[in-house]
Amino acid sequence: MAKEKEFVKEITPQSEDFSRWYIDTITKADLMDYSPVRGCIVFKPDGYELWEAITRELDRRFKETGHRNAYFPLFIPESFFEKEKEHVEGFNPELPWVTEVGGEKLEERLAIRPTSETIIGYMYSQWIQSYRDLPLLINQWANVVRWEKRTLPFLRTSEFLWQEGHTAHATAEEAEAETRQMLDVYTDFVENELSIPVIRGQKTPSEKFPGAVATFSIEAMMKDGKAIQAGTSHYLGDNFARSFEIKFLDRDNERKYVYTTSWGMSTRIIGALIMVHGDDRGLQLPPRIAPTQVIIIPIGPAKTRERVLLATDEVYAQLKAAGIRVRVDAREDLSPGWKFNEYEMRGIPLRLELGPRDLDANQAVLVRRDTGEKETVSLDDLAQRVPVLLSEIQQSMYDRALAFRVERSEPVSDIAQLHEVVRTKRGFALAGWCGDRACEAKIKEETGATSRNIPFDPPQTLSTCVSCGKAAAHTVWFARAY
Amino acid sequence: MAKEKEFVKEITPQSEDFSRWYIDTITKADLMDYSPVRGCIVFKPDGYELWEAITRELDRRFKETGHRNAYFPLFIPESFFEKEKEHVEGFNPELPWVTEVGGEKLEERLAIRPTSETIIGYMYSQWIQSYRDLPLLINQWANVVRWEKRTLPFLRTSEFLWQEGHTAHATAEEAEAETRQMLDVYTDFVENELSIPVIRGQKTPSEKFPGAVATFSIEAMMKDGKAIQAGTSHYLGDNFARSFEIKFLDRDNERKYVYTTSWGMSTRIIGALIMVHGDDRGLQLPPRIAPTQVIIIPIGPAKTRERVLLATDEVYAQLKAAGIRVRVDAREDLSPGWKFNEYEMRGIPLRLELGPRDLDANQAVLVRRDTGEKETVSLDDLAQRVPVLLSEIQQSMYDRALAFRVERSEPVSDIAQLHEVVRTKRGFALAGWCGDRACEAKIKEETGATSRNIPFDPPQTLSTCVSCGKAAAHTVWFARAY
Incomplete structure (x- = not known):
């Protein structure tokens, strides 16, 4: 608004303080403002316009792959959460609870949804009766809440906007194929519309979605060498089907559990867009997503x-x-x-x-x-x-971001090296990992880096665990992350 | 889903039981389902698709009239509500309160927004400094919650989806013009896209929005002769500006309060669409809004x-x-x-x-x-x-709905007649009203009808109050309403 016109506020250079640069940029570009509610931001028109462009492009891709939108309640009864043990443990610390309405106490507390697997699982158990009802391919555009201790505009806010896809299938194979397909959709969107190159892979068990059998992610490198998980696609197996009794009568006349997936992308992608492309002069928007080209x-x-x-x-x-x-x-x-x-x-x-x-x-x-x-x-x-x-700009922004990531990424063979790559050189470290959670935890404790994912297509395969030196079961990307 | 294909469920005829007809129709057409959360429905894909078509058409009109979208927090701190006395009294009985997060009690309770005048008013007080920041023309697409005792799918649900426009202006005249303009936008949308003829007018003081100076509405007649308020536009004067200290430095170098408006249309319009056009065979969708034509x-x-x-x-x-x-x-x-x-x-x-x-x-x-x-x-x-x-169908559906409303509407001169028109003949009654709230309350008590609005353009002007027989100050439409 007018203030900006009158007082030119300088943007802190990225090299001086990347976090300050980020806040200066999004403030000066008028994308957001802090709200009086702890951890919640206001999306100002220029920021919301980016989200509108993102939703339009994603929504088109979801519909082209046969999904339809629906809308489920904001509130989730407490008893629903308790049906899936891992799920409730994962989300409980972040849940806001509605305990009273008007002047009266509720008989059962209602959580504000942090994600909707449970309530959608319940509805699916009502809707799915026969193999003819499958696959059920639904997406929801919604606000969700996860009360965060430390917040950062767009990247981590207590309330955020997102889409969450929830699908049910007759077989594990079909559900797995859907999980991969949606990761492909996210990759296509992020790489081609946002000019952000991503690393595709599977999350380690300690980083997967609470209640999932497997979580796949796309990970991007910011200009400070930290990672952002840009989108995730979860294969839920029959976990939620068993918790919510989602069964169907198959062609062979047997009642079977369905296999489900869920996948989501949120307003944090706006933060990634800014941190991947911005420079000391401010934002840089890829032409395909820019509201004004x-x-x-x-x-x-x-x-x-x-x-x-x-x-x-x-x-x-x-x-x-x-x-x-x-x-x-x-x-x-x-x-x-x-x-x-x-x-x-x-x-x-x-x-x-x-x-x-x-x-x-x-x-x-x-x-x-x-x-x-x-x-x-x-x-x-x-x-x-x-x-x-x-279109040259679109491609060249992608190429530059990819070159930057490649330059800042390297294989490491011990924790000291990993520390140097992620902290001193500010990049991604490719490391062998034995598969033991203790080794992963040790790396995190000593370097601040978390496993990003086990890439589908690693630049090389590493044979010994970066932490314990035993044989590596996986080659993993480690990085500090937002 | 498959069930429908196998079991043809008959729709109750409208003449037998209109409410049953409504529920049968929306269920059979697969538009919604009840959720396990009291008063909240699930918008199934065929129902949500109608909302997508509605949002697309409304959003286009908002942008064409210079508005931009933004997004404000779901939560409103308790202290904010208390700044506008009428407003808090109007909404308090319907507010769900978040009192704890994770395991901890919050210092200040947070309401789930029933509407966003208060939090937006606070943000505007931060953003508006000078006349150059005005007018500020913002719209929000969001979910809101008003805990309802008696609910009806689409028409009255505890959580619903809507848009809420919030604008701030340098003068009362400009804000009044905006209020009228948005009523025009709603009229254009509802009449031309949905083929629903509406009555435009001003709400009586007892029916206006809590905190508004004046509320304008468009009212439509359902096929059972009851009314639905299809959209409202509020002139808020400087009420919220004074509560939230929204001031600007004018060209004359004086600091002045802004004048604000708000206006909203919600998913209840889907209920109106169904009840205006549906018949004993089911739904009837106007071509311009029909997802499949x-x-x-x-x-x-x-x-x-x-x-x-x-x-x-x-x-x-x-x-x-x-x-x-x-x-x-x-x-x-x-x-x-x-x-x-x-x-x-x-x-x-x-x-x-x-x-x-x-x-x-x-x-x-x-x-x-x-x-x-x-x-x-x-x-x-x-x-x-x-x-x-x-386009012939589009026009003819409008003409039929208008003819139906005209046929079911008549002027009345006493309460017995009003009772007959709204209850026996199931229609709208045009009546003189002295302006006394007691007369309005008496009409409601004896007939179940509420004042719909004081039409801008009444078919005739009535000179005596239908209740007390004194001189009428206004000619008012009365009807039973959803």
Whole structure:
């Protein structure tokens, strides 16, 4: 709002203090504000607009893969949680409880949902009777609450927004295939829309979802070398089916338990988007997800203004007709230089400058946010050139992020090395692991790093455990994580 | 799900028991299910799909009128409610309270939001500093909770989904204009997308929103003659600005309170859609909002099946290319007759039948859900004819609903007449009212009818109070209401 226009607040450089950089950036770009409720943020319009773009793209992919949306209650009766032992233990410390309504105490406490496996499991037990009801492929867009001790805007807030898919299948194989398919959907979305390269793999048992048989994740590296789990897909086996008696009459006339999955992506992906691409000048948004892809800034003295604005309108109409999300900033009380900084800070992928001399030459200047490269383009070619440039930016942001991650990742053979990679060099360490939880715990205690996942496709296979030196059962990525 | 296919459950006729008809219809059409949480329903995919269509159309209109979406916390600290006296009194009996998290008691209780004026008011007091920050035009899509004693699916549930707009303006005039504008937006949406004619007007003081200066509403008549308040727009004056100290520095260098508005439409509109248009065969969806506008049903014996299906695919592609939301039901184990009933029950506006004899004649049969009229159309003309028919259905559903309301509405001059109109004839009564709350309360007690609104444009003006016989200050619509 107006304050920003009046007081230019500097962004702390990433190299000086990455956390300060993050808070400065999201504040200055007006994405969020702190709320008076502990650990809950307000998504301001520019921040919420990113979430709208994310939901649109994810929702389209869910529907294309045969899922439909539904909506289940916010409240979960206490008795439901207790039906799945691991689940209740995993979530209990973070649950807010509604104990009274109006002036009266409730007979049974109601939790605010931290995730909806239990209530959806109960409903599925009512809906599923026969093999003809399967597969049941449902997604929910909702708010969920997990009371967090330490919070960070977007990345870890007590209330957050997300989608949670919940599916039921006749066989374990089908449910496993669904779990993989949704991990593929997340990968496609995050890599192609957000230009964030991810590492795909399986979580170790200590990091899996409470109640799951197996959890798969996509993990991304932030610019400070820390990891963010960008999305997870869980194969729940028949655990929830047994807890909630979700059975179906199969073709062979036997009553069997279904196999279920769940998968989710949340507003924390906004935090990842910022931390993967942002730089000391502010945000950098990949063109495919940017609410505004091109900002047009008319320049030149007052006497040529009218002529320039006419041309600006034409360029605007031309780009809009080409399907580009474009805006014009024609405010007169702000200098072009101020505007250049402003839109660089807001991460708009491409700036289009148009002045009287450009008009004389029938051209405009395009400036890329990612590289700062400038080029002059004939006004007649803009509608062809801009989409090409936008896709070059999209790809180049991905390539840069991938190169950064590769450069910051290395194999290690003992804990001292692992410590050096994750703390001194600030990166990801690939390590052998024997499979013992004690070794994983020791690594965490000594280095602060957690196992991110057991990658499907590791760059190499390591044969001894980084902690105990015994034979490794798995090759695992370790990193400090948000 | 499968159960429905196996057991055809009859829908209770409207004339026999309208409430039973409603529950039978929404259950059979698979729109919702009851949840294990008191007063909360599950929106099943077919029901949620209606809400998705509604949100898409409303959201577009909000953005076209300059509003942006944001998201505020679910929780509201107790102290916030107490800042606006009328507001807290209005909502207190319905508020669920979070009193503990994990195992620990909270220092301050948190309410689950029943509406967000208070928390948004607090944020606005932080964001608004100068006249340049105004107007502030924000909308939120969210779940809200109002614990209800008596619930009815969609129409009155403890948790429901809605949008709530919250705007702040420099002057009372601007805020009043916004209040009216949003009532216009609601009217346009409900009349043109949902084919529901509405009565626009102002709520009496006893029916206005707690904390508002004035509440405006659109009211619709259901097929049982009862009213539903389909949307409300509130002018809040500077009430919330004073409670939350929302002030701005004006051009004249004085600090002034802003004027605010709020406006909302919720999932109860789905209930209205069903009760205005449904009939003894089930749902009737207006084409513009129907998730599926045309259902194609191939008919004829097995030996012609392949040929018919080829033609069906062509017709499907042709209609889809024309921007029509179309589906094919080619299931072989179900008869055409069963399918006709099924899609009539589900309210699909238009059925397209295609059999071998139609193909010989290069034609298809179109059957309207609203009138049952059939026509044969050349296959070459389908892409032209179907959109025309869909808009005729849209208009004709509106006309029918309007004629029904007009027929069931009449002016009354005493309470006995009012009683007869709202209870025996099951309609709306137009009555003079002196402005005294006691008269309004007496009418409610003796007839069960509440004042719906003081219409902007009454069919006639009445000069004496229907209750006390004194001079009328207003002409008011009274009705029994959901």
